Every structure is written in C-alpha cells, then in structure tokens.
Amino acid sequence: MTTVEKDRPARTEAAAIMPFGGWETTPTGTESPDDETLFRFPAPDDPAPSTVRVLTMALWAAGLGLTAAGVGITALVTVLGGAAFWFVPALALFGLLSVALAVASFLSIHRPVLPWLLLSGATVPLALDVLISALY
Template sequence: MTTAEKDRTTRTEAAAIMPFGGWESTPNGTGSPDDRTLFRFPAPDDPAPSTVRVLTMALWAAVLGLTATGVGVIALVTVLGGAAFWYVPTLALFGLLSVAMAVASFLSIHRPVLPWLLLACATGPLAVDVLIAALH
C-alpha cells in the first residue's frame, strides 16, 4: 500500500468520542459495521450528491436564513423599543437550534432521508421564532 492509498476501514480518533455514531473522514464499504455513522465530511472519492438534491437543500436553507434575518430585524426593532428580559435569549435559543439542524442536514447529505428530516426539523424552531417576533 502506498501513502496515497488509505485503508478504507480506518476511522479517525475523534470518531470514538463523538456523538451520533461518530464522525469519520473516510467512507467505508456498504454493509460495514460503521453504517450507523450519521454525520461525516465527504471524502474525496465519495460519489457526488445529485445536483437537484444539493440545489433543493441549498434553497431550503436559504429560505430559512432569509426568514431568520427578517426575525432578527424585527427583534432589533423590538429590543430598541423595550422588550422583556426573556425575549432575546428565547429567540437566540430557537434560532441556534434551527441553525444546528440545518448544518447537520448538510453533514448528512449522503444519507437518503436524514437531511430532509433535519431541514424539516430546522423549520420548526424558526417558525416559533417567527411567532414570538410577530406576537411580541
């Protein structure tokens, strides 16, 4: 084996301590015991996800981001006008939860259904943010 060839069953040291089945930097063959790994950065020799899949996920994430920007503008105006003490931490909590799920969806792009579930779950906390900003 040359230095350019890597053993495809090798896992990074971080995989042993990370949640969600671990993170890995190299893919393993199908049917391997590491199929439970949900999130990983794509390796150079991974097949590229389809263009439609990436574009759809990017558009969904862009809509989430633009909505969050609108919530931020409304929150800024509300805070400048005087807001309750719970207002900013609550918006920040739900906003960060939404961002974390959107990021996780892109890290799981090679899974068949998980990215769509995570993007759908990212929409929920942002909807709560919109409701809080609109009703306060």
C-alpha cells in the same frame, strides 16, 4: 499498468468520543460508512450528490436564512422599543437550534431521508421565532 492504493485509517481519533457513531473522514473497510455513521464529511471517493438534491437543500436553507434575517430585524426594533428579559434569549435559543439542524442536514447529505427530516426540524424552531417576534 498497476495502481497503488493508499492505506487509509478506518476512523479518525475523534470518532471514539463523538456521538452518533463519530465523524468519519474516510470510509471504513468493506462495509458502507452509512451503516453506522449519521454525520460525516464526504470522502474523496464518495459519489457526488445529485445537483437537484443540493440545489433544493440550498434553497431551503437560504429560505431559512432570509426568514431568520427578517426575525432579527424585527427583534432589533422590538428590543430598541423595550422588550422583556426572556425575549432575546428565547429568540437566540430557537435560532441557534435551527442553524444547528440546518448544518447537520448538509453533513448528512449522503443519507436518503435524514437531510429532509433535519431541514424540516430546522423549520420548526424558526417558525417559533417568527411567532414570538410577531406576537410580542
């Protein structure tokens, strides 16, 4: 029995213009895609990440999301009571930065340490949101 291997492109067209080595959808030739690409969608032949890793990351992200919902409710009450002009843009900036870092952590799930650094990084701006909404 023989198998036929499909020819796959080594890189997507967008990889040439994207930062961080590009967003690849398929592995590149003989070298590992992890050598040059930080963020990529998993290819069909990538090994699945461990269940514990995915569950831990999902729980961490859920904690971030629930905390952000609490900040949002607190901010809504503060805005209805009258808030300074900088209050909403500051919360939105830190909240969006936290979301972007959490998304990046899931896109880098096949890297050994990077997802944990990104989730830790996502916690910092959310902690600033909590401080701003609690102290204002």
